[in-house]
Amino acid sequence: DTEVTQTPKHLVMGMTNKKSLKCEQHMGHRAMYWYKQKAKKPPELMFVYSYEKLSINESVPSRFSPECPNSSLLNLHLHALQPEDSALYLCASSPSGYSGRAGPDSGANVLTFGAGSRLTVL
Template identity: 85%
Template sequence: DTEVTQTPKHLVMGMTNKKSLKCEQHMGHRAMYWYKQKAKKPPELMFVYSYEKLSINESVPSRFSPECPNSSLLNLHLHALQPEDSALYLCASSRTGQTGNTIYFGEGSWLTVV
């Protein structure tokens, strides 16, 4: 069973809507990630948070706004999306430090923009 929980599992939103994707982990990991995956493609990194601070933004459009309220939670706020933003959004987490690290993924949130 995954220890990274994402909600909702499915989301349909209009181009003028504002919605949020949520991610939670209780493994004590201090690095959290958002990935975007289009059909039949590998996941692409969007954002990385480390110790609740934004560490990496892979030139993601501002209509995607990440937030890390605490060490267990990661949100992705969505506003004025385009149909081409429809994809599977994967949250992930990892320990920090020098050794023994693995990135663990949640089940994903399917987003459809209409």
Template identity: 50%
Template structure:
């Protein structure tokens, strides 16, 4: 049973395209997150949703738009992809917003050419 799953695992696309990454958790958690791990291995938070409500929105280009159709899903849509968007994107969830331990998905490696 996969607790936090992401699709696709790998994504190769060209500059200017629009793409989406999907995340689902079957843990019954209230809070979900998107992180970006860049080439320098920094793992940085991008967004967080609690019960479908956006609670953390870091300084991220507005080409990135998260969507939470329900509390088990948090998708990430990226418009007009740029070379600098190449990274590994991790989805995570936690039982509540005040629960510190997070459960991560396996990551999606995005390569923009």
């Protein structure tokens, strides 16, 4: 299995709703990432989990709450979002932990992305 699976593919929610985005990989990757991508913009890093511990939070508002229940799963819990949070949310994984570089060409930090969850906040 060489895929990162994200569900749901599309989500529409109101500003008072609570919802979650889910991500799963079975490649044995030890780092998992959440990125946010708006139209005509590059993917922007939100969170990194390395060996199931949160290693990076890019000053993301607390209405986004990540969770890594185990090494294969990554969730993003959403609560009280704003319309400007509408975007494509991409999950990714990489073989090594975030700080673990096995060598310049080892591929340890090559990200495998999921197809994304397109979120619309009304």
